[in-house]
Each structure stands twice: as C-alpha cells, then as structure tokens.
Amino acid sequence: MEKSILEAATTLIEKGGFSRLTTTGIMQKAEIEPVQFYRRYKDLDAFIDEYVKKFDYWFSGVVKVPVSGENNQTYYEDILCNLFNSLWDNKIMQELLRWEIATDNETSRRTAQLREFHTLPLCQRFADLFSDSDTDIVAVSALLVGGIYYMILHHRVSAFSGMDLSREQDRERLLKAIKHLSGLLFQDCVQPSVIKIAVAMKKDAVPLEKISGYTGIPIQILEKI
Known part of the structure; x- marks a missing residue:
C-alpha cells in the first residue's frame, strides 16, 4: 500500500509538479480508498513532508x-x-x-x-x-x-x-x-612557494601526475610552468 501511494505521487509530481499534487489525485492514481491514505497521513502537507525527506541528503x-x-x-x-x-x-x-x-x-x-x-x-x-x-x-x-x-x-x-x-x-x-x-x-x-617546489620537482624529472598529487597543482598548469 505504501509503495503504491509513493509510486502514484511520483508519477503525478513528474507530470505536474508538487503544486498540482492533491490527495484525491494520489488516491485515484494509487487506486485506494480515502481511509487507506488518511490512516497513514494526516493531510497532503504531512504526506509531502514524508515524501521529500528522501531528498534531504x-x-x-x-x-x-x-x-x-x-x-x-x-x-x-x-x-x-x-x-x-x-x-x-x-x-x-x-x-x-x-x-x-x-x-x-x-x-x-x-x-x-x-x-x-x-x-x-x-x-x-x-x-x-x-x-x-x-x-x-x-x-x-x-x-x-x-x-x-x-x-x-x-x-x-x-x-x-x-x-x-x-x-x-x-x-x-x-x-x-x-x-x-x-x-x-x-x-x-597556487601559492608561489608551491610553484617553486613544483618547478624543482620538474627539473628532477618527477612525473607530472605525482607532482600534481603532492602539490595540488593541476597538470595543465604544471605543463606551463
């Protein structure tokens, strides 16, 4: 029952958004009686509050x-x-x-x-x-x-x-x-001191991928210094 209510609401929201969502529409789409909906939710606002919690994070x-x-x-x-x-x-x-x-x-x-x-x-x-x-x-x-x-x-x-x-x-x-x-x-x-370190590492033939990992300087910038 809970699954059918959520699926019905999702279909209606995708079609018309939250502003057009109604308890009647949900019940008709889920093919349930009003008592089955209101046994779980006080009203539409209470349903929406529960529904959107899955998107809080x-x-x-x-x-x-x-x-x-x-x-x-x-x-x-x-x-x-x-x-x-x-x-x-x-x-x-x-x-x-x-x-x-x-x-x-x-x-x-x-x-x-x-x-x-x-x-x-x-x-x-x-x-x-x-x-x-x-x-x-x-x-x-x-x-x-x-x-x-x-x-x-x-x-x-x-x-x-x-x-x-x-x-x-x-x-x-x-x-x-x-x-x-x-x-x-x-x-x-990129701080000047870090650039100096990167330049020195390049002179020592350290791979750019490692220099980037150590200093945080993007490879595309390392290629230019």
Whole structure:
C-alpha cells in the first residue's frame, strides 16, 4: 500500500509538479480508498513532508569525499559536474526545487536549509584553499551552482543565451565550460612557494601526475610552468 501511494505521487509530481499534487489525485492514481491514505497521513502537507525527506541528503550524495591523491581542482570540477548531471537526471529533485522557490512553508524551508547545511563544509574547504587569493571562491561557487540550478529548471521554457539543454551537445558545452572556469579559478590559488617546489620537482624529472598529487597543482598548469 505504501509503495503504491509513493509510486502514484511520483508519477503525478513528474507530470505536474508538487503544486498540482492533491490527495484525491494520489488516491485515484494509487487506486485506494480515502481511509487507506488518511490512516497513514494526516493531510497532503504531512504526506509531502514524508515524501521529500528522501531528498534531504541529495546534495551530500553529489558532494563525495575525494579519493586519495585527487587534486583540489579535479575535486571542484567533479562536484559541479556531478551536480549538473545528478540534477538533470533527477526529475523529482527538479520539481522539489521549483516547489521550494514558489512555496514558503516549514517543509520547503527544511529541505532547503538541510541542503545548505551539507554545503557549508565544502564552502569552508575551498575558502581555506583560496584564503591567500583575491578570488572569493564561495561567492563564485554560489553563482555557478545557482546558474546550474536555473538553467536546468528553465530549460523547458526556452533556450538560455542560445543554449538548449535538451540538446546533448549543449549539455556537453556546459560541462566543458565548468571545467574551463575551474582551471581559471585554480590558477589564482597556487601559492608561489608551491610553484617553486613544483618547478624543482620538474627539473628532477618527477612525473607530472605525482607532482600534481603532492602539490595540488593541476597538470595543465604544471605543463606551463
């Protein structure tokens, strides 16, 4: 019974979003009697609150702990690219974000705040990395993440700046742009002392992959110094 209710709600949300979801629609789609629904949920708000809890930790699944030896730029790129790909594939999460933007209640605030809670340690990690740089990496990252959200949520309405995300080649262009911007950002956070160490290691013929792993400097930057 619980499974049929959840499956019915998912189908309706994918079709019309959270704003058009009704208890009557859920019961009709699940082919159950009202008593079977209200035995489990007080009302529609109570159902939605339970339903969206499965997405409370969505962002924590996107932000994975980097594998040993992975440099910071690669980790940063992976987070943003994973965010884009994960959100693009998750239609329910898209509808949840649309609903949060349009709805101000306890449930929408909780899901948004928990996502922010998972973001804070990541912000601090990169803020520390860029502490000696003029780049405000937290502000820049907020713009990038917000842009990813908007472009995906907007794609059904029209193209944006000529990019139509329904086309695979435009999605690939966006991912390529994310990686390019990451490279530009991380060029600004490499400390002079670390560069000197990298140069010395290059002179000793240490492989670039190892230098990158030890110093955190991306290989594409090492190739130029």
